[in-house]
Amino acid sequence: MGADEPPRRREVRPRSVARVLPDVAGLDKTFDYAVPASLGPDVRVGTIVRVELHGRRVGGWIVELVDAPAAAVDATRLKPIAKVTGWGPLPDVVDLSAWAAWRWAGRRSAFLGTASPPVAVRGLPSAAVRERSTVAESSRNVVVHRVPPAGDVVPLVRDAMARGDALVLTPSVAGAARLARRMETPVARYPHDWARAAAGGCTVVGARAAAWAPVPNLAAIVVLDEHDEAYQEERAPTWHARDVVIERARRARVPCLLVSPCPSLDALAAAADVVTPSRADERAGWPVVDVVDRRREPPGLGLYSTRLVDAVRSGGRVVCVLNRTGRARLLACAACGELARCEVCDAAVETIEEGLRCRRCGATRPVVCAACGATRLKTLRTGVTKARDELARLANRPVVEVTATTLDDADLTGAGVLVGTEAVLHRVGRADVVAFLELDQELLAPRYRAAEQALALLARAARVVGGRAGGGRLLLQTRLPRHPVVDAALHADPSRLATVELVARTALRFPPAAALAAISGPAASEYVDQLRDRVDVELLGPADGRWLVRASEHQLLCDALATLTRPPGRLRVEVDPLRI
């Protein structure tokens, strides 16, 4: 591969046997079909076809083409391919799908589906062919670029595009559209412009799925906001776009740039090099951080410190973040102190307008203490709705509540004070201050990635208020003012968190110091029983009906999972689970 490669010639002799992977859920096996001479030129590795299988017509992908004499079976007895539907993933992506099926213990069709055009593509538009300017040496192709929240990533993207056809990923589809608009040369958006991307000669931009985009002359890959969890698919196979493109770049021997204000430990572990801004530039790109130590405050202020109240009264635009919806998520009797729980299932109840509602089973009941009959309950955990009312009183101006369920077209431009779950940070354009009413909830969340996620949240907030030069401010209410996350934000230096976090992960054997898979569902125990006598993987659990499989690295974990047979029944295999 390279600039001096002779132009590719069409196959002289049509290959006559196609190995087809049917797009049938629950089937992860290829079948051989004869390629009728009439279809010859349309049939390539990746082509989407329809074939007869077990008496019905199903769609599928050609994953391999075999010369008839070399094929083990007699080509004349094979059923022919019934129809060519159109273009499918290019051969490099077809190969990548086999790797991903191993890496995330999933079916290949899940990946090929993501890599396929949303509507049938019969022909590709003509393309302006560009050559790649340079080819990276394969061993140092992953580079992490730390760019502060207020920094501009467009120059990095332009550099990548200058190398030739680049693939650029953003966490959200909206972000991809925004980036596409900022580029002066046209780019193809994935999956919408599938055919244009497959034709080559342009940069491809998209969200997670674009990791699977066709880029025939790939020259570089850029992952923006690499730390964002939107890059991981929630449904099994739980593939991660960052890890897919790292492997893709390695195979194509092109550079892979992972860009983030707070790079994940996984990115840092994969990187051959980390490019950091100067201390001055990084400081300028983060806002001023006010830490309110809530241990030093008089009791009775609730969620609202004096500094917070000053901020909401200041007249500037203030966004308050509280990651709890509803009014009150945990209540206790004002008389006897008993926790308010559901009469049906014992779970904690929350307040709604008509009374109390169980958060687990939805049963409702009037506001009465089940233990002593008192009718006055006190709030132990305030939700966003209640915070809105209280803030409105304190601020003496209207306060708008924003959660993930707030309508997309709601006009927030005029709102002076907003309160919401972290969704508010995605909805609000700009603000003078973002205040975290209860940061400790994020810092101490019972997930091993909690600290990383908390810093990512602060980075997102930092983008809303801008860098310190523009007067941007974050206000953090916490009882853990020396927590490494607070420390990292305060010093505008995410490596302060990464360093201590890596030590903790190594001690606890969590990724990236180990590779994990979570196995759940009714068939889980039968599945994991096959791992019992292995020494290269460790089996933990079950906890909450979920088993954990741990190995020192993915090679061992995925090899072990690949040897298992799937018992009948529902089974969920999550490699690299997020929520543990």
Next chain:
DNA sequence: CGGACAAGCTGA
């Protein structure tokens, strides 16, 4: 997945 086919169950 979904069709084919076998084995098991029911009712007259």
Next chain:
DNA sequence: CAGCTTGTCCGG
């Protein structure tokens, strides 16, 4: 034993 359900197997 017809008629139906349930389970298992397998696809080129």
